[in-house]
Amino acid sequence: MSNLSGLGFFKSLRPTNRQFAVIGLGRFGRAVCSTLHRLGYEVLGIDSDEKLVAQVLSEQIASHALQLDSTEPSALKEAGIFEFDTVIVAIGNYIQESIITTLNVKEAGVPHVVAKASTEVHGKLLKRVGADHVVFPEHEMGCTLARSLTRPGILDRFELDPDHSIVEVVVPEEFDGKTIVELELRSRYGLNLLAVCQDEKFEINPSPVLRLHKGSIMVVIGTNRGINQLPV
The missing domain is CATH 3.40.50.720 (NAD(P)-binding Rossmann-like Domain)
Structure with missing residues (x-):
């Protein structure tokens, strides 16, 4: 981005x-x-x-x-x-x-x-x-700076409108070792997972059984409220 x-x-x-x-x-x-x-x-x-x-x-x-x-x-x-x-x-x-x-x-x-x-x-x-x-x-840019200071796990953000965004976020420790289906991102946070980057390779529309690892990157789309509820 x-x-x-x-x-x-x-x-x-x-x-x-x-x-x-x-x-x-x-x-x-x-x-x-x-x-x-x-x-x-x-x-x-x-x-x-x-x-x-x-x-x-x-x-x-x-x-x-x-x-x-x-x-x-x-x-x-x-x-x-x-x-x-x-x-x-x-x-x-x-x-x-x-x-x-x-x-x-x-x-x-x-x-x-x-x-x-x-x-x-x-x-x-x-x-x-x-x-x-x-x-x-x-x-x-001031808003972006404030977000980066309060949500350092979010690497980049594209605002679709005042209430919805696409964000690139570091997989938190709480998600480590869990599959995408186990995370229940849609039901818990109202978010959809678009891509996952592991070993410097992006996988678009990843398999629900893909296991995530702490420190890798995921790209999600959804409400800003849901994004802010993601664990740090």
């Missing part, structure tokens, strides 16, 4: 897309570029700061990168931004620029615009000017 897999906008990206434009190449924007590029998508990075554009090119985390002022519709049009099906506005700290950029790409007819917000008010304004999906990465 990707380090950014928990962020909401990755769930909103259309699977048919092959090209993305990312406007704003700060830490969040570069992380988005790097993740999409590593997954095999074509990514165009945009920023008004020449140094950030050069950094993205030198790190080879985007297919292309351009320096331009995204508050100028003519510059966006000339760069071909309006031809993209999905544009990610990753400008977070400069609220005015973020809102104007989002307005520009939506007014030009970009079908799907994902925008980063730094505050709740910022998010509401982005929605008002047409953003299709707003993400709060600082908030989401």
